[in-house]
Amino acid sequence: MTVRRVTLRKMTAAEYRAATEHREAESVRVLSRLMPADLARERVRLGTARFLPDGLDTAGHHLLTAENDSGAPVGHVWVGPDPGQISGSANSGWLYDIHVFEPFRRRGYGTAVLAAAEALLAGEGRTVLGLNVVGDNEAAIALYRGRGYEVSSMVMRKSTTDG
Template sequence: MNSPAVTLRPMREDEYEDYTTRQEVEYVQALAEIMPAEAATEKARQDRAQFLPDGLATERHRLLVAENATGQVVGYAWVGLDEPRTRATDTAWLYDISVEERYRRSGYGRAILAAVEAVAREAGATRLGLNVFGRNDAAISLYQTCGYEVMTQQMAKRL
């Protein structure tokens, strides 16, 4: 499938709160599958405070809006320009990628991912890391078809 063209631009202040609120809701929903809802909500809040302490101005983080060829917003990406645990600058980190509902299954995820990879390369990274929840089959498929490999894996069984 050929990916449509996208352009990434910096997120504006008026877009930031809506994006982070929506991203946090989705993150809490995913976390709630592996921990109690209250703990998931608290973890999401702690992670946002830890990784985006200065919001859009957080150093070495890029919050990006993806627009298609006609200027319509088709998705978003949040990339850190270093690895979150080690702070190694040779590995950028994809914290979030999302495609607006009406544009899903149209190649925009692949296009946004490729554009984020270019941002990471331009910043000097030679790798782009990410985490994906095990039940997110669409994302896993996207990453695999784009050449991403499993580096670590956690497993659990409900008892």
């Protein structure tokens, strides 16, 4: 596979709205497995308001569009401070969202976007990048493992009504 490279730039307002709509819809889809859809929508909306109180201009957060060598947008990424880090510790970052647009999937762009985000955070002095991934998202898990990510905790569940 060809090694891809991307350039990250701040999202435009329109890109931010589209990325937020996509991220929230995907989050609601996943959370709706665990709770009623209306509750999932409210929880996701509150999460966006909590983590991005100033939207695209929230301090410490990078909401970025990834462009390929031709300047075409191939996806987006949101990285920022680790929401679980101890107050005052700035060495840990968090990958809140990464999305590669459909025409560019399975072509190395996910790896390139993730590598560029890691480099950005390393340049800020962050030494660790954490993330959450849904357990059945095998493509994302493969991407993260391929970049050297390790499982640091695991939550499992089973319905007690399944025979």
